[in-house]
Amino acid sequence: MSRTQQPWPPVDTEPPKAHPDAPAPGTDLPQHYARCFGCGDQQEDGLHLRAQVGDGHTIRSRFTVTEAHQGAPGLAHGGLLACAFDEALGTTVGNLLRKPAVTGKLETDFLRPVPVGTTLVIDAHLDGIAGRKVYVSAEGRMDTDDGPVAVRARALFVLVDLSHFVNHGRPEDLQAVAQDPKLLGRLPVEVNP
Numbered sequence: 001m002s003r004t005q006q007p008w009p010p011v012d013t014e015p016p017k018a019h020p021d022a023p024a025p026g027t028d029l030p031q032h033y034a035r036c037f038g039c040g041d042q043q044e045d046g047l048h049l050r051a052q053v054g055d056g057h058t059i060r061s062r063f064t065v066t067e068a069h070q071g072a073p074g075l076a077h078g079g080l081l082a083c084a085f086d087e088a089l090g091t092t093v094g095n096l097l098r099k100p101a102v103t104g105k106l107e108t109d110f111l112r113p114v115p116v117g118t119t120l121v122i123d124a125h126l127d128g129i130a131g132r133k134v135y136v137s138a139e140g141r142m143d144t145d146d147g148p149v150a151v152r153a154r155a156l157f158v159l160v161d162l163s164h165f166v167n168h169g170r171p172e173d174l175q176a177v178a179q180d181p182k183l184l185g186r187l188p189v190e191v192n193p
């Protein structure tokens with residue numbers, strides 16, 4: 001199978017435009033949900049991604065592979081690497097557009113094995129928007145921002161109304177958030193895509 005990529009974005013898109021209230025370049029982003037496997041501090045073995053806004057529709061995330069994230073001995077599980085990219089890409093869409101969105105499609109290219117102890121530096125970029133469809137891509141480098149690329153990912157996120165989460169989330173978790181809103185980070189200003 002060839003690694004030749006299809007054109008990206010796969011459809012005609014408008015250039016992305018950050019929301020006027022999007023956090024400025026240099027801003028450290030809070031976790032979006034304390035129980036999120038990707039970023040939450042209440043998930044002991046979660047990925048604990050930390051993200052910072054970059055220039056020009058980008059967000060840089062960092063994720064350190066721990067013993068809990070192994071697939072083969074001493075190496076990161078590919079599914080968890082995909083999870084890290086899902087989080088990094090979703091954070092980019094949510095924070096720059098200030099609108100809720102969910103992953104519709106996520107594809108990953110695993111270029112190098114990633115040993116336990118590695119910190120992946122993941123640079124994600126908003127690529128284009130077509131109606132509710134938001135195209136975003138990222139690459140993850142080993143340990144430093146100029147390290148070798150280990151993983152690349154591309155995703156389609158679909159903008160949704162907040163009712164998506166209210167209608168589909170498990171009631172006890174929604175209730176926990178209602179009782180302790182601090183479980184959620186900064187919510188999007190615009191709730192209607």
Ligand SMILES: CCCCCCCC/C=C\CCCCCCCC(=O)SCCNC(=O)CCNC(=O)[C@H](O)C(C)(C)COP(=O)(O)OP(=O)(O)OC[C@H]1O[C@@H](n2cnc3c(N)ncnc32)[C@H](O)[C@@H]1OP(=O)(O)O
Nearest residue numbers: 032086087090091094095100102103104105133158165188
């Ligand atoms: C209270 C919290 C608020 C949060 C916001 C905070 C912001 C702060 C910052 C940061 C947070 C983010 C960090 C998290 C990161 C992790 C994100 C995840 O892991 S999300 C979980 C996994 N994903 C799902 O569970 C989706 C499950 N799927 C669905 O619910 C639906 O299928 C959905 C919403 C994706 C689409 O359903 P439809 O009925 O609304 O719309 P239709 O018409 O089907 O699709 C819309 C368009 O998208 C295309 N589309 C949809 N899925 C596609 C696919 N797989 N491939 C290609 N196109 C697809 C369709 O063809 C359509 O295109 P055409 O408008 O007709 O051109």
